[in-house]
Amino acid sequence: MSNPTAAMLVIGDEILSGRTQDTNTRFLAGKLTDAGIDLREVRVVGDEQGDIVAALDALRGRYDYVFTSGGIGPTHDDITADAVAAAFGVGIGIREDARAMLATNYKDPEKELNAARLRMARIPDGADLIDNPVSRAPGFRLGNVHVMAGVPAVFHAMVESVLPGLKGGRPLLSASVPFAAPEGRFAARLADLAAQNPDVSFGSYPFVKDGVYGANVVVRASDPARLEQARMALEDLAASI
Amino acid sequence: MSNPTAAMLVIGDEILSGRTQDTNTRFLAGKLTDAGIDLREVRVVGDEQGDIVAALDALRGRYDYVFTSGGIGPTHDDITADAVAAAFGVGIGIREDARAMLATNYKDPEKELNAARLRMARIPDGADLIDNPVSRAPGFRLGNVHVMAGVPAVFHAMVESVLPGLKGGRPLLSASVPFAAPEGRFAARLADLAAQNPDVSFGSYPFVKDGVYGANVVVRASDPARLEQARMALEDLAASI
Known part of the structure; x- marks a missing residue:
């Protein structure tokens, strides 16, 4: 049995303009x-909206799970909920729950829960x-689409809310072995x-540190014994170059 | 005249596993x-390869420029050059230039420029x-596809090599005004x-800092005078809440 698959959709002009560094993807x-x-x-x-709908349509049919980040606040540029409703062809309105x-977030909800904030209750x-x-x-x-906030602290909390309800598979275990040499010196033996x-799975991730070339070679496997065998073989290779 | 458009394609298992934080996108x-x-x-x-080709085919027809990051080193998991050749339906081989x-990178190229390293001359x-x-x-x-390295220092250098040859447009100028209040307090007037x-363009980017909610509101325009008018209107709004 292969593992369930997923895609992430990050929504926001601030990522595309370079203003904001996305970190939600790596967390998820x-x-x-x-x-x-x-x-x-x-x-x-x-x-x-057109771009969000097109991406949702491409991803939600192809992967078991889709996760989105961003665009569910109270301001005029928060349009993710409407785009999701449009993608699924369903209505949207303020929901009582x-x-x-x-x-519960306001001392005086009658006064503070204004029209802008009520946008966040449109589901x-x-x-x-x-x-x-x-x-x-x-x-x-x-x-299969999970719609979450863009602010990292809120995104993290929502991911933790969602995780227990997802059907997982066999976690892919990994181990990393540092190579203190440029990739070209060991690439043939690694292959x-x-x-x-x-x-x-063997992945080699090169780096340059203080002008010196090296790489971290990462092995990934579901079986802990196979992972350990591969890791030991890598250690031998790293020691021999 | 609208500005030229672009897409970025980041290639690498290490981003999807969460091992590595992509920062090349924000730089570009x-x-x-x-x-x-x-x-x-x-x-x-x-x-x-199938995933890379599918993404290239989707993006290169839709945008004026496509930029890729990752997968052009000497190891077996570096398959971007072959995927690009496949996407364009052209051959690939070692090129003399x-x-x-x-x-030029090696003291003794005869010996050091081994088969793995020569993979990097396959174009x-x-x-x-x-x-x-x-x-x-x-x-x-x-x-229209620009294929660059994943290591940030190398990616940055390649972007600088490429930029002078791109046809740009009118830069979108921006200004940011901090709001020391939750978005719900000013969202209606911002709309x-x-x-x-x-x-x-008005974008509101909320944050939580030491438990206090605020937002940076960013205005973007090509015309400096219009940008300044909008910035001043935002300053007035920020001062009034």
């Missing part, structure tokens, strides 16, 4: 790896809410090792 | 913004080389401002 990627869910593709699009969650028809212990405004899941161990 | 995004080229979409795929560039037919002043192994441009200034 680590959590999915631990859960045995294979993150296969990431896309970043801007705050344009979402409004009640939001209300596509048929969705389940995703709990947000940080700032209350919920995310939601519709079909041989990879060919001899088709059930283990 | 900032450079393109300064050059008046609109980065519209980013994708991340793993080291699988690329081999000559590589050779799809019809491509132009992209200079790599850091570690010599070149990138290449084929059609009014955005509606009154359709030639200026």
Whole structure:
């Protein structure tokens, strides 16, 4: 049985302009790896409904799970919920349970829960809410699409809310062996090792540090014994160059 | 005249596993913004030829420029050059000018320029080389696709090599105004401002700092006078809440 697959869709002009460094993808990627869910593709699009819908349509049919980040706040440029409703062809409106969650965030909800904030209680028809212990405004899941906030602290909390409900697989275990030599010195022998161990994935990640070339070679496998065999073979190779 | 458009394709299992934080996208995004080229979409795929080809085919027809990062080193998992050749339906082989560039990196090229390293001189037919002043192994441009290294220091150098040859547009100028209040307190008036200034883009980027909610509101426009008008209107709004 192969593991479930996933895609991430990051939504926001601020990523595409270079203003903001996305870190939500890496956070989610680590959590999915631990859960045995294979993150296969990431896309970043801007705050344009057509672009969001096109990406959702491409990803939700291809992967078991889709996770989105960004565009669910109270301002005019927060259009993710409407785009998800459009992609699924369902209606959207203020939901009482979402409004009640939001209300717990304010001392005087009658006054403070204004029209802008109520935008955050607009949920596509048929969705389940995703709990947000940080700032209350919920995310939601519709079909296999999990819609979460862009602010990292809130995104992290929503991912933790969602993880227990996902069906995982066999976690891909990994081990890293540093090579204090440029890749070209050991690439041929590494390729041989990879060919001899088709059930283990070998990746070489070069770096330049203080002008010196090296690489971290990472082995990945689901079987701990096979991982350890591959790791030891790599250690031998690293010691021999 | 609207600005040229661009997409970025990040290639590498290490991004999808969460092992490595991609920072090349943000670097490129900032450079393109300064050059008046609109980065519209980013994708991340793993080291699988089918996935790379599919992403290239989707992006190179849709955007004026495509930039890739990763997968052009000497190891067995570096398959980007072959994937680009496959996407364009052209051959690939060792090119003498690329081999000559590589050779300058070694004291004894006869001995050190081994088969693995020569993989880095394999260039799809019809491509132009992209200079790599850091570690010599070149990138290449084929059609509108610019193929560059994943190691950030090398990626940065290749982007600088490529930028002078790109046709830019009017740079989108931006200004940021901090709001020391949660978005819900000013979202309605911000939406009014955005509606009154359709030639200026208004984005609100919330943050949580030491438990206090605030937002940076960013205005973007090509016309410096219009940008300044919008910035002043935002300052007034920020001071009034």
